Amino acid sequence: MLSLAASGFGLVAALAWNNVIQEFVATKIKPFLPQGSGLISLSIYATIITVLAVFITYHLTILIDKLEE
Numbered sequence: 001m002l003s004l005a006a007s008g009f010g011l012v013a014a015l016a017w018n019n020v021i022q023e024f025v026a027t028k029i030k031p032f033l034p035q036g037s038g039l040i041s042l043s044i045y046a047t048i049i050t051v052l053a054v055f056i057t058y059h060l061t062i063l064i065d066k067l068e069e
Contacts, residue, residue: 021048
């Protein structure tokens, strides 16, 4: 039950960060791109999400390994 609750809160947090990153790309990066550059801004967004996911997963794996020792 604890795992299920933690997963639910993790999903809510991920959706909140998703909105933050989308807004950041829309307001801070997209104005510097040419008109009609939706694909470029979506690619930047996807890259940011991927880097964050890899970074967080890597550090969680290290934390779990330390806790299991």
